[in-house]
Amino acid sequence: MxxxxxxxxxxxxxxxxxxxIPVPLDHKDPYTLLIAVLLSAQCTDVRVNQITPLLFAKADNPYDMVKLSIEEIKEIIRPCGLSPMKSKGIHGLSEILIAKHNGQVPQSFEELEALPAVGHKTASVVMSQAFNVPAFxxxxxxxxxxxxxxxxxxxxxxxxxxxxxxxxxxxxxxxxxxxxxxxxxxxxxxxxxxxxxxxxxxxxxxxxxxxxxxxxxxx
Incomplete structure (x- = not known):
């Protein structure tokens, strides 16, 4: 061939x-998808889907997330691995979303990849699954x-x-x-x-x- x-x-x-085609990570909007994808780094989707309900019960939007301390986030997401880095990223990107994007997840690769702990793959998943922009x-x-x-x-x-x-x-x-x-x-x-x-x-x-x-x- x-x-x-x-x-x-x-x-x-x-x-x-x-x-x-089912979407592997449970989420309800672009923000919860962004957080779930960030947590999935070096972690299974099954584990992420077990942890995100616990995190989102306390904070499922950037305004509530910044009310949590980095240490509180870290304790919740610890089973996903890399919790020190991921907790700082989640808290930091939530602050930036509030300060620069009116609490909304931006709809461009450049702005997504400028967020803490968000690389090209994470940005691509969000662009494709949250905003239906072609990505691979x-x-x-x-x-x-x-x-x-x-x-x-x-x-x-x-x-x-x-x-x-x-x-x-x-x-x-x-x-x-x-x-x-x-x-x-x-x-x-x-x-x-x-x-x-x-x-x-x-x-x-x-x-x-x-x-x-x-x-x-x-x-």
């Missing part, structure tokens, strides 16, 4: 598997699968995002990045990978990846 044909196969297969946030699943499917060279997430945006139609980015995440979790994980279950990689996977898999499983 050519790269274009592989991309089309991915699109069509994911449409069949995920006609309805790359997490570990997408990075892994773009390489397995021979659609990217796997050097780094910056290159993977560039390759994804070049090969997939812009109007599909917001759906595709979520579909690939769900597919990676269910069919093509990093650990416990079963190629028989992974229908996309089995059909179009990079030869080097397939050879390594069969070599490993034949021992």
């Amino acid at each position: 050519t790269k274009k044909e592989r991309a089309a196969f991915v699109i069509n297969t994911l449409k069949e598997l995920y006609p309805q 946030p790359v997490d570990t699943h997408i990075h892994r699968l773009m390489y397995r499917w021979d659609l990217s060279n796997g050097k780094n997430v910056v290159q993977t995002e560039k390759d994804a945006k070049a090969i997939f139609p812009k109007e599909l980015w917001n759906d595709l990045h979520l579909q690939i995440i769900w597919y990676g979790r269910e069919y093509s994980p990093a650990r416990g990978w079963d190629l028989e279950k992974d229908i996309i990689t089995r059909a179009i996977g990079r030869k080097k990846v397939l050879d390594e898999y069969y070599k490993k499983t034949s021992r």
